[in-house]
Amino acid sequence: MAKLTVNGEEVTLDVPEDTPLLWALRDEMRLTGTKFGCGIAQCGACTVMVDGMPRRSCVTPVGSIDGGFVETIEAMEGPEAEAVQNAWTNIDVPQCGWCQSGQVMSATALLRMNRVPTDEDIDNAMAGNICRCATYVRIRRAIHDAAETLEG
Amino acid sequence: MTVQNRRQFLASSAGLVIGVALPLKGRAQSGAAAALGDGTIAEGAFAPNAFIRIAPDNTVTVLCKHIEFGQGPYTGLATLVAEELDADWSQMRVESAPANDELYKNLAFGLQGTGGSTAMANSFMQMRQAGAAARTMLVSAAADRWGVDPSTVSVEKGVVSDGSNSATFGELADAAAEARVPVEPAVKNPSEFTLIGTDVPKVDSQAKSNGTAMFTMDVYRDGMETVVTRRPSVIGATVASYDDSAALEVPGVTAVRQIPQGIAVYATSTYAALKGREALRVEWDMSNAETRSSDEIFADFREMANSQGTVVEETGDSAGAIEGAETVLEATFEFPFLAHAPMEPLDAVIEVTDGAAEVWMGAQFPTADKGVITQTLGLNPEDVTMNVMLAGGSFGRRAQPTAHIGAEIAEIAKAAGGNGSWKLVWTREDDLTGAYYRPITVHKMRGGIDAEGNIVGWEDRVVNQSITAGTPFDQGGADPTSFEGSTKMPYDLPNVTVDWVKADMPVPVLWWRSVGHTHTAYATEVFLDELLEAAGKDPVQGRLDLIKDEAGRDRGVLERVAELAGWDGQRVKGDRAYGVAVHESFSSYVAQIVEVSDQGGMPKVHKVWCAIDxxxxxxPNVIRAQIEGGVGYGLGTALFNALELGEGGEVRQKNFDTYRMLRISEMPDVEVAIIESEMDPTGVGEPGTPPIAPAVANAWRALKGESPRRLPFKQAGV
Amino acid sequence: MRKLAMILAVVAAPATAETVNGLKTADEFDGIEAEDERSVALFEEVLKVVEHPRCLNCHPKGDTPLQGDDMQPHQPPVVRGANNFGAPGMQCTTCHGAENVAFTTGEGSIPGHEPWHLAPKSMAWVGLSGAEICAQLKDPERNGDRDLAAIHEHMAEDGLVGWGWHPGEGREPAPGSQEVFGELVKAWIDTGAACPTGS
Structure with missing residues (x-):
């Protein structure tokens, strides 16, 4: 039984404590924007924010973050998230789309910590998010575009 | 994929065709973004044909007969309709067409399906005519209402007017439904296009950036159980016996059933299902398994390459020409099994209610899946509803002539019995160990050059399994998907022999983004480059000198890419090297030049210039995106990927830690030039992939003296 | 002859000295008369732990950790970042939690400990000889301004160091135990913290 605050709402999860947050979000809360891609923290499709920092939900047992604050793609707010999602749409980053929730989470986390990232900063922050469609050229461009929007 | 034979396909898939005139029931999923339709048909909607719905609220919904997994048909087909309808782009919506061969067949196949980069090519005229028909009916309704001659009525950006009156499509929907359906509506002259040829924003980008896009795995039904199946880790093994006592002890596990695909574990949550599967004890019967390792298979294939196969192309006397040549080069190229590894692992949802079934899946051949589901469950075709969902990638993996995912979800429902709903989830381990790979292939090449540096003889022997053998796509005889691209080269070579040695083994193989071209482009474009080098010729000019007069589009892209890259004949500049490749696939022509350096013994690709016709x-925006993606897909594979059978046939790469995907830090900058053309559109999903590996290998040889004889560049370490 | 040598070795060793999980205990070196020589021998034993993949992987040369018993570059590719906790947007804690977590879809586990981070660049061990590692360990300029007592405390008490003996499914633990290791380090210090010669 783990208690979490998910997207601003307090929830008590009646699942085994070793249940990965990913499956609790999807199966218990129907928050399906967070995706399953590998289950071993290699692809980043399951990235959410836990206590404000990006986290791979597939290797995060709910019991290990008892009392934590979880934010998923469905509730991403704030200037960075907005700038990222607008940039993503404006230059049509997504292809199949499966990985993009995770990409958006990682990009938002980067911009929250670094408003003017270089190409290298982007590579370092985003290297854990696999896109099998290889939309990487546009991901990089969209993060730069979002950074420009934020700088005004 | 390139081959199709509808008659055989139908003959082998009983119960495939259904006779519904117009689909009235679509999927009703919440959360879809505005541009993606929600499957509901508004009251009073005008349905001029099977592809278009115009609602009183003025939205135009296109029912897309092709599955959307990133390659852009939702946007593309809607563009064709909007163009001829003179709709405003903001009023366009798209949703997936249901399974129905009669209404929604791919005109290139004769049955409903997506593949072979055919979506735009086969829909180009059909969807335009659908749009033009709707426009004619709207104009006719408006003319009647205003009592004017239809010729005085015009349409612009979704507004119908005659100068003094105007109406929206929505306002005319009711009346238009009564108008006569035109038989052969006239379509626009290309010079009149306002949307075609422009970067129309994609309809699915927003929903895919905010988590609302609905995929198969996102479908939840009341009381639904999740099912994972234990399949063999050695391909072809079958269940000898199993012990489910520990699995049934796992809280949440409700049942364990043996199905033809393996042992299915049913549970109230995904986690419980996975824990239950982990607790299963299964003994496998290996009598029909492929127990050779990849290395052993390669050794067998090399041996097979010593004997002539079926000659599939022959000009002149290659053996004699090579014998008399001044210089003879030989090379054997080896290509591993490859997994497609789409980001969304395979999955399906079924709900059975009193003799009817509704299915949700990213079905690439939906009528094939429907057929097998109908048969397995013993239902009437009209009682099975297929919802073709957005799919998280495919790259060929979901284009399943065997319909094995449809079969598995149906067996799961059948084994459970009665009413209920079940979701089948494959893990990444299931995906990578689950076969349907790009076939292991060996190319044995020989080439001869005369004293003047002319290529006088060319031989290419291909050894691999047939992808289509035993499927409805089997045409009998030599399977072109095994060697396409080795044949019909654009070069004027006087003495050529291409032959194919067919290998048989129990590993299911499948088309993988660009199919035969995945290996033929590498073998032919690397070997040709080596012959040109041996003859002292420039890689670009040498190719241009060889390109046949009738291969003008190959010439066009090669000249364009050389210009784009500023090719000056220098293969090495400082620590950077440059390589080129040109290859036609799926009737699209692509040339690429790459800039490469040596980073710790591996190629680092900095830049890719690409021209496509x-x-x-x-x-154009979608085309550029597909080239960028195709380059990344082919590059990551060439650098890192081999799906290896280890000792005893056990698959060695089980997840992304060992089956390594290209990452953003390894993605080159890609610059794309699109050749202006008035030819009918051809594919863009696959053709960007074949040239990248040979271009990189040719640059690498300029730097290091040799191109790899076996891909990937990095021999996989586990 | 060989058998005889083994019997002699057993007889020579004190009753309390027993090799633990491939790591000799400090007592086992009591037989070495010369203190300096004994100190070097103790350090060579310490190196069995220090040079084990569990330790080397996060004391890498450069900015990228290694992983696995075969010490491959970390996948996904990660960098140390300004404070050895990873890069903004992908810090160590993006994947590594407070404890090891078994994978749910296949074999293996992802390692975890609170905190989880790289050793500073100055404490790189990969590619160094035993003598070089020894010199670096004793150099406050490079060892985080630690005296020998602090070095002992790090080796014997630090939780992240201790993780090396409890690395989770799919990884070989470091030899011995943190307790035996700590005693070896203490004995090495007590015998003058001598370093092996050579480069």
Missing amino acids: CGVAVN
Whole structure:
């Protein structure tokens, strides 16, 4: 039984404590924007924010973050998230789309910590998010575009 | 994929065709973004044909007969309709067409399906005519209402007017439904296009950036159980016996059933299902398994390459020409099994209610899946509803002539019995160990050059399994998907022999983004480059000198890419090297030049220049995206990927830690030039992939003296 | 002859000295008369732990950790970042939690400990000889301004160091135990913290 605050709402999860947050979000809360891609923290499709920092939900047992604050793609707010999602749409980053929730989470986390990232900063922050469609050229461009929007 | 034979396909898939005139029931999923339709048909909607719905609220919904997994048909087909309808782009919506061969067949196949980069090519005229028909009916309704001659009525950006009156499509929907359906509506002259040829924004980008896009795995039904199946880790093994006592002890596990695909574990949550599967004890019967390792298979294939196979192309006397040549080069190229590894692992949802079934899946051949589901469950075709969902990638993996995912979800429902709903989830381990790979292939090449540096003889022997053998796509005889691209080269070579040695083994193989071209482009473009080098010729000019007069589009892209890259004949500049490749696939022509350096013994690709000729560029932005993606897909594979069978046939790469995907830090900058053309559009999903590996290998040879004889560049370490 | 040598070795060793999980205990070196020589021998034993993949992987040369018993570059590719906790947007804690977590879809586990981070660049061990590692360990300029007592405390008490003996499914633990290791380090210090010669 783990208690979490998910997207601003307090929830008590009646699942085994070793249940990965990913499956609790999807199966218990129907928050399906967070995706399953590998289950071993290699692809980043399951990235959410836990206590404000990006986290791979597939290797995060709910019991290990008892009392934590979880934010998923469905509730991403704030200037960075907005700038990222607008940039993503404006230059049509997504292809199949499966990985993009995770990409958006990682990009938002980067911009929250670094408003003017270089190409290298982007590579370092985003290297854990696999896109099998290889939309990487546009991901990089969209993060730069979002950074420009934020700088005004 | 390239081959199709509808008659055989139908003959082998009983119960495939259904006789519904117009689909009235679509999927009703919440959360879809505005541009993606929600499957509901508004009351009073005008349905001029099977592809278009115009609602009183003025939205125009296109029912897309092709599955959307990133390659852009939702946007592309809607563009074709909007163009001829003179709709405003903001009023366009798209949703997936249901399974129905009669209404929604791919005109290139004769049955409903997506593949072979055919979506735009086969829909180009059909969807335009659908749009033009709707426009004619709207104009006719408006003319009647205003008592004017239809010729005085015009349409612009979704507004119908005659100068003094105007109406929206929505306002005319009711009346238009009564108008006569035109038989052969006239379509626009290309010079009149306002949307085709422009970067129309994609309809699915927003929903895919905010988590609302609905995929198969996102479908939840009341009381639904999740099912994972234990399949063999050695391909072809079958269940000898199993012990489910520990699995049934796992809280949440409700049942364990043996199905033809393996042992299915049913549970109230995904986690419980996975824990239950982990607790299963299964003994496998290996009598029909492939127990050779990849290395052993390669050794067998090399041996097979010593004997002539079926000659599939022959000009002149290659053996004699090579014998008399001044210089003879030989090379054997080896290509591993490859997994497609789409980001969304395979999955399906079924709900059975009193003799009817509704299915949700990213079905690439939906009528094939429907057929097998109907048969397995013993239902009437009209009682099975297929919802073709957005799919998280495919790259060929979901284009399943065997319909094995449809079969598995049906067996799961059948084994459970009665009413209920079940979701089948494959893990990444299931995906990578689950076969349907790009076949292991060996190319044995020989080439001869005379004293003047002319190539006088060329031989290419291909050894691999047939992808289509035993499927409805089997045409009998030599399977072109095994060697396409080795044949019909654009070069004027006087003495050529291409032959194919067919290998048989129990590993299911499948088309993988660009199919035969995945290996033929590498073998032919690397070997040709080596012959040109041996003859002292420039890689670009040498190719241009060889390109046949009738291969003008190959010439066009090669000249364009050389210009784009500023090719000056210098293969090495400082620590950077440059390589080129040109290859036609799926009737699109692509040339690439790459800039490469040596980073710790591996190629680092900095830049890719690309020229593509795919006929009319319906949406240049989507074309550029597909080239960028195709380059990344092919590059990551060439650098890192081999799906290896280890000792005893056990698959060695089980997840992304060992089956390594290209990452953003390894992605080159890609610059794309699209050749202006008035030819009918051809494919863009696959043709970007074949040239990248040979271009990189040719650059690498300029730097290091040799191109790899076996891909990937990095021999996989586990 | 060989058998005889083994019997002699057993007889020579004190009753309390027993090799633990491939790591000799400090007592086992009591037989070495010369203190300096004994100190070097103790350090060579310490190196069995220090040079084990569990330790080397996060004391890498450069900015990228290694992983696995075969010490491959970390996948996904990660960098140390300004404070050895990873890069903004992908810090160590993006994947590594407070404890090891078994994978749910296949074999293996992802390692975890609170905190989880790289050793500073100055404490790189990969590619160094035993003598070089020894010199670096004793150099406050490079060892985080630690005296020998602090070095002992790090080796014997630090939780992240201790993780090396409890690395989770799919990884070989470091030899011995943290307790035996700590005693070896203490004995090495007590015998003058001598370093092996050579480069």
